[in-house]
Amino acid sequence: MGDRRRTAASVPDLVSRAREGDPRAVARLISLVEDASPLLREVMAQLAPHTGHAQIVGITGSPGVGKSTSTNALVAELRRAGKRVGVLAVDPSSPFSGGALLGDRIRMQDHALDRDVYIRSMASRGHLGGLAWSTPQALRVLDAAGCDVVLVETVGVGQSEVEIASLADTTLVLLAPGMGDGIQAAKAGILEIGDLYVINKADREGADQVRRDLRSMLALTERREGAWKPPILKTVAARGEGLDEVVAGIDQHFAHLQHSGELVRRRTRRARGExxxxxxxxxxxxxxxxxxxxxxxxxxxxxxxxxxxxxxxxxxxxxxx
Amino acid sequence: MGDRRRTAASVPDLVSRAREGDPRAVARLISLVEDASPLLREVMAQLAPHTGHAQIVGITGSPGVGKSTSTNALVAELRRAGKRVGVLAVDPSSPFSGGALLGDRIRMQDHALDRDVYIRSMASRGHLGGLAWSTPQALRVLDAAGCDVVLVETVGVGQSEVEIASLADTTLVLLAPGMGDGIQAAKAGILEIGDLYVINKADREGADQVRRDLRSMLALTERREGAWKPPILKTVAARGEGLDEVVAGIDQHFAHLQHSGELVRRRTRRARGExxxxxxxxxxxxxxxxxxxxxxxxxxxxxxxxxxxxxxxxxxxxxxx
Structure with missing residues (x-):
């Protein structure tokens, strides 16, 4: 921090280095977002023409379903497909919890030396506007930096899941058998936000039951004619199983968004909030x-x-x- | 609802009936708040000169500490002291939980036939601004209706506790022994918001330990010279024990607020948010x-x-x- 580092790199310099994929420049720009820097105005003006390429994929689910493991496995699968990947782990840091709960991030070190993967945790630090303000700007940085896919993962639960869904092009809802609350959570609201449902830990007892329950609940959800019908996929993220289908599902959903005009609508809604x-x-x-x-x-x-x-x-x- | 009821009573009529303590008029005005009615502008203009009398007391605490029982017992104690009492049970109704969890409200029926007690549950119904918008206006109605004390109880947990503290003149934080998370919660943030700490279920094992732990944590909290030192009280709300001391504590805190000028500051801050x-x-x-x-x-x-x-x-x- 401090003024020396701030003046060491001009905004145009930082932006052009970020566009070349320099991770330190990307990190610096996201720090400017977190700090609500006055420089952001200039940063965003310069990034704007280079945005709109990245697919934004939200990943949500109750604690214990294996979000971090799934994100990690998904990164590996996307890398195999030759994609540049960004990961943004968002911590809504309530005034009570205060800090980041990012022990699981450690696993992400699998990808730490890969220049085509950029991983970042971000807290809202309680400034005005919070995540509604900072997350889309951080996504804009990763988008302009040339990521093909950006995974946004919530650390929190509850309200933040809805927020993430509103930020993403495609929202993955993770479930797991034997959680008890898996379907409970589903009842409570995730039925409206999921574009893909992923039952992780699918080698465990009860996975088929979760799938049946979810399918019958989704069948009751009203959908417009021609609307996307969310598939229910199974994975064992810890062994990397089923992730190829998840990546295929994300691609199919993205194609649907493009053809239906829904992509423009979603992104306009996102920009509106921003x-x-x-x-x-x-x-x-x-x-x-x-x-x-x-x-x-x-x-x-x-x-x-x-x-x-x-x-x-x-x-x-x-x-x- | 419907237009017939809406036109049946004019705003001046509703306001004057509410000021006379007519519970149906009070109920109607709070429904206008919940529904974000266009009539609110006129209602608030007419109520304004009659506000500022009621003491607003926030009641917060983790699930299981006995919030409803304590509120109920506190109402009884305040009634014994001849006070007119309003109770506002606030449900932040997240987009996930959706509804009111007000089974416990039933107990409040103890007071249902008492004209000097007005009890109301209120949900924010997810409209713009949410509780920040609706709760202070509902408090204004109860204040103008002649309540001496209004108890505001959160149904939710987390963020809403901080909101309640910002709305109240006096915030009661409830704890209970054997909760495990009692002190955990204390660590996490309630140390800053409590004006009075009440250890409920004080006949159970561990109550003294909770008190000691809390006292030593509060001792570490920095306070300005002459600032209020939050007392730690004990109750057994289910048997009505200790509530007289709670009422005395509330009165002492209110006197402190008045003498120190803090009452005007808190209320100005509240009005600012509104x-x-x-x-x-x-x-x-x-x-x-x-x-x-x-x-x-x-x-x-x-x-x-x-x-x-x-x-x-x-x-x-x-x-x-």
Whole structure:
């Protein structure tokens, strides 16, 4: 960190090195994203023309289904197919959990010396806008750096799974037999977000039951005419089994997205969220930090004493923009 | 619901009936909040002069510590002290969990026939702004309706605990012995949010250990000169034991807030969040729904194709306001 490193490489220099696949330049750019650097504006302007190539694949599932192992095996399979691969492990770092739970990342060292694999963990560090703000920008960096596929893996559970689905072109939902909560989780919401369902640890007892349960639940989900029908695949990621079918499934889904026009719609939706998050962050900074006591503080004080109501105060705030 | 009921009572009529303590009028106003009704603007304007009296008490703690039982016992104790009491049970209803987990609410029926107790569960229903938007407005209704104390209880865990703390004048953190995670949770973040710590089920083995552990952790927390020192109290809520001390603790904390000026600061902070949430919701509506294709959609499409970058698009969006 520090100013010396910051000035050592200009933005155009960093961007061109990242585009050549220099991992240190990519790392530096993603750090700028994490730190919400003022340089990001320039970085993103320069990256924009070089984006749109990478397939963004989200990987989600309850703890214990083997997400890290699956990601690792998927990287190996994609490398065999000659693809350049990025991995972004996202940690929603709640104000409670605080830190990264990335012990499993170690396994990723299998690929650490491969120049065509870039692996990065990223925390939102609680800045305004959080992951909605930073994840798409980090994806943009990996995309412009020439990755063919970027795997986005959530460390967290719950809300973040929905967020990941909204960021990805293709969302893989992992399940495993004997988890108890596998189908429980399915009931609760993953039925809407999966483009591919992968039953990992498929050599264990109960895998077929999970598949049957999932299939009957998916059958109940309403889908538009001509809509993608999510396949249910089986893997034993720890032994590298079944990953070829997963890669084939990802490719088929991507082709479907392209032909149906859904790719453009998904990516526009993603960009929409990104633009909005940046705009809202800018507005909040404008309201909040106008030297000492802000306009918002004055209005809030009037609301707190009952002098005005929050709607009238919000109108005032917007009028002053 | 439906238009007939909506027009049956005018806003001034509803507000004046709510101020007289008519539970149906209070219920109707809180439903308007849940539904994000366009009438809210008028409702809040009329309520504003009548707010600021109620003490807002947040109640949080891990599942299993006895939150519902404690809330119930606390209501009884406050009623004995002659206070009018509101209870707002907040369910952050994630997109996954979907519904309310309010089986425990049944117990609250102890107070169902008491006109001076108003009990309500509220879900955010996933609308824009969520709980940050709706909870303070529901509190405003209960405040204007003449409640002396409003208890806000979270059904969820995690992030919502921090939110509740930011909404309350006084935050009660409940713990219980033999939970394992009691102190674990404490480590993770509740040390910063509690104004009072209550060890419930204090007749069980391990209660003193929980108290010792908590005390030594709180001792390590830095506090400003003259700052409130959170007491650690013990209750057996199921038998109504120790609640008198909790009520006394709440009163002492409230007196401290008033004398130190912290009450105004907390309430201003709360109003600030509320005003901001309303303003942001208004902005998002303006961007999103300008008849068919919105400005934001056009900008997002340009970002998705790499024609522009998200920062330039955000600037455009803000310029068009």
């Amino acid at each position: 633009v909005e998050a940046i705009a809202l962050t800018a507005l909040r900074e404008r309201w909040g930090d106008v030297g000492g006591r802000s306009e918002l503080d004055d209005l809030a004080a009037a609301v707190a004493t009952g002098e005005t109501d929050p709607y009238a105060a919000a109108d005032d705030l917007l009028d002053r923009l | 005003v901001e949430a309303i303003a942001l919701t208004a902005l998002r509506e303006r961007w999103g729904d300008v008849g068919g294709r919105s400005e934001l959609d056009d900008l997002a499409a340009a970002v998705a194709t790499g024609e522009t970058d998200p920062y330039a698009a955000a600037d455009d969006l803000l310029d068009r306001l």
